[in-house]
Amino acid sequence: MKSGLKHTPLGYFSFFYKSMGNKLVFNILLATTLGLLDGVGLALFIPLLQFVNDSSGIATGESMGGLRFILNGFENLGVPVNLFSVLSLMVIIFSAKGALNYWLSMEQVDLRQKYMVKLRLGQIKQLGQLSYRGFLTLDAGKIQNAITAEVGKNLQAMIQFLAATKASIVLVAYVVLAFLANWQFALFIMLGGFLSSFIYRRIIESVKTSSIEISRRGNLFNNFVIQCIHHFKYLKATNHFKLYAVKLQDVINEVEKLNRKIGKNQAITASTREPIIIFIVAIVILVQTNYLGASLGSILLSLLLFYRALNGLVLLQNTWQSFMQNVGGLQAVSDLSTSMQQFQEQEAATPIPKFRSQITLRELYFAYGEKLVLKGVDLNIQRNETIALVGESGSGKSTLVNIICALMAPTKGQLLVDGHSPYAYNIDSYRAQIGYITQEPIIFNDSVFNNVTFWAPPTTENVARFWEVIEKVALKDTVNNMGQKEDTLLGDNGMLISGGQKQRISIARELYKDVELLIMDEATSALDSETEGFVQESINQLKGAYTIIIIAHRLSTIKHADRIYLLEDGKISGQGRFEELIKNSSRFYRMASLQNIH
């Protein structure tokens, strides 16, 4: 996918500008003023002091070259050029510089904080707006890596970018002053500077490539870690952990090799820059004094300025290299943002009216890419009816439910809720009416109360409602017997409670939410038969009070459904009550026989 990030200084600027706007420009302007004060301040005072102090041949200001305008400035203002006036001005300028430095530092603290908050909130917002299909397309490791690790590199990149901007401004200021002092000398040194930068260009390019590669490997690493944590129990129980860890080891080693390469490049640049620069300066001084007959005074002055300019250059190259080390983070965050934008859900503002009468699927087709999965499904679900979807694995049950939840739009045909397409309305307002109970119960690492109420404030009303739904799913005694009652923590992924309890808490959450449509995706299949019986009882009690769609493999759980739809290869091949289907569908009869249910 094409990223929105352009790898040029202007491209980087516009990347940061998108997040920070004029605050970034203001920061750069402040840094510029400070850089100029720093550069000009010191640069002016050295020749001035030299002038004031020196009673010999350079008292005419000759060695100041083009900088003689400073002397003229003093004269024009009627200020005598003496030690006192020069020192006073020096104190004023450097006090102003101190104040400005404080202002700039605080601005940068503010900028960093706002940048991070904005970037993180932006990512979370985009994730919330990401369509389910988009989520299936993107890689979980990439999302996690960009949101947790790469975002930190972005901050570093921004800090280095600002530092590099400041360094380049200081550099320009000194170069201009050095040109004013002795243009020939300045020209030679500039040539030398360009030559040395040319040598470092390849190194910087290599750092950038390594940085982008490290971020890419970071995606892979995160992907492995997510799976490793997710499947921890299996990996542990089967002693597969060690084998799996080898995959992690490879990525870790590759990333560290790249980091080593970056470190080596850094060492080369850090240790060779100064000798190269001094070498160039030495040659230029020799040529100037021996062949061009320049005065030593003017050479020394521009050398002084140039020494600072070269320091500025070193600083610029160092900060730019550090920036490049973090550029992979910019790339990763920008890539993710581009992908998430591409798969963003379109949101209409009007909420859909509350579900009152029926959900209809009309001539519905759905394809994953080229693969046609649903092939002309027609079905009608009346309010408060309990329907079941059965069919072989891969027949399209989950896909159909995903479409009913508006997680995926049909390729052809319509989903209508009371005659309205949810896509013409705010899609979240439709989903707010849906409760989803999955095969693996969803439990958050928090208290029972927060798990059920989804962090509602514990007002008297909410607590009463909590106990009401807890009673509905037959968990009242269980919760009362817990150490901290409703405030008892359930542990990571609900590890501290049984599978059946987890599932009932999941159901309670949906009931608390006050949904219209309850989807149960094999809600009891992960439970043992006794626990299944308890949970099934809780579910049966909900029949008639909610519109329920059950995806079931175990036919015993749907004996009392108002209507059962048999899906075969993406089409509905039979429908009716349990007994009717047994009579009318030989396939359903076979399925029931295999499970010893008649």
Ligand SMILES: Nc1ncnc2c1ncn2[C@@H]1O[C@H](COP(=O)(O)OP(=O)(O)OP(=O)(O)O)[C@@H](O)[C@H]1O
């Ligand atoms: N994200 C996807 N990308 C491509 N094909 C998919 C995707 N999800 C499902 N499919 C394919 O679509 C078909 C229907 O899958 P679906 O999960 O809807 O079936 P199902 O009846 O719910 O199966 P099961 O009972 O095993 O859960 C299958 O052939 C499956 O391989």
